[in-house]
Amino acid sequence: MIETQGLKVYFKSRDVIVKAVDGVDIKVKEREIVGLVGESGSGKTTLGRTILNLQRPTAGKVLWNGKDVFKLKGKEEKAFRKENQIIFQNPYEAVDIRLKVYDIVAEGIRVHGITKSKDEEREMILKALKDVGLTPEEEYANSLPNQLSGGQLQRVATVSYTHLSSAASDVYKRQTHDISTIGYVADRIYVMYQGKIIESGPADEVLGNPLHPYTKALISAVPIPDPSGRTTLFSLTVKEETEPYNGKGCRYYPRCPFAMDVCRQKEPGLTGGTNDHYVACFLY
Known part of the structure; x- marks a missing residue:
């Protein structure tokens, strides 16, 4: 129903280029609820606005039922606006x-x-x-x-x-900072960090068997009423960011407790696929 292909949105601030969305590929099927999680500044809102053509992309495509959203005009554009809505937080x-x-x-x-x-x-x-x-x-x-x-x-x-359409619901996705909340409503989850999708898969798979250290860190921040219910999964401590991201390699390595030399040199792509579960991490 909605699909992004290599979507990029870059902003220039003085002499710095901010890669708010950097090569994102996501899919939302019919009657599917997709959750997008990540901390503030990870690119969730920019991604949502661009999918709805409220923000023009630097590169890439958004396809709605096979049609390029950025090329829609007249009646087709109006139909797209009717069927795809955004509910703002404020x-x-x-x-x-x-x-x-x-x-x-x-x-x-x-x-x-x-x-x-x-x-x-x-x-x-x-x-x-x-x-x-x-x-x-x-x-x-x-x-x-x-x-x-x-x-x-x-x-x-x-x-x-x-109420404009029987198909319209909370846009194409539900975005939140609280990964525990999204587990109750989403069929599939994408985890976003600094403009990149770093993990994706069925909601129960991502929450029950998180692979990326960042996903584990998000889960570790979820409050649990009974501390005795915590497992070793929830004991991950994020490393203090002693060095800035150098523009290459994995964007998470300055904070990752498992960072290796390769993480500083090369950017990992999404890999895996077991149970439709993908992760961008050299640990796998």
Whole structure:
């Protein structure tokens, strides 16, 4: 349904080139939930924005049902916008605070001509609000954003996108800093570090048998209520970054407790494939 091929997004800051997304290949199949995890600055948001053509790439392709997203025009581009939505983390920046909730939810309906009458539009909006627990619907429909809590406004922002299409859900993916949360909803997980995918596979495989030291470090940071439930897997300590990344080799080697000489010289590619589980690490 959605596929990236060699996707790159570079930004130039003074004399420094920041490789926010650097040769990323991911696939999202029909009816599949894909989780994208990594710390702040790893490139998750830039990747998501580029997939939706909100950010132009430096190189590479995004294919939507086989069509190049960056070449879509007219009706095809409008169809792509309708079927693929992004739900921003901060709802206060995602909605027009001057509009009532009714008009916020109605905006997409009107742009895409989904309903044929005002009555049908109203019925659809009130049902959407009820579906996300904003009842009484009439009261919330006539409210302004500043009259709602953050959680309520997030539901308004969410429903204003997801009701446009039976296929639309949380974009093409769910991105999070919390790898434990994503395990509950994702079918497959991609782990991203400094613009690169460094591990991928079925969610239960990545979480139950993490291979990359960075993935293990992410899991080690997950709070566990009962400390006695921790295993040796959760005892990984990230090395203090005593040397900066030199622009070649594995990007994680300055922090990796298992770094070898080859890690400083060559960049590992994704390898493996057992149980559809891939990792970019010279340990394997």
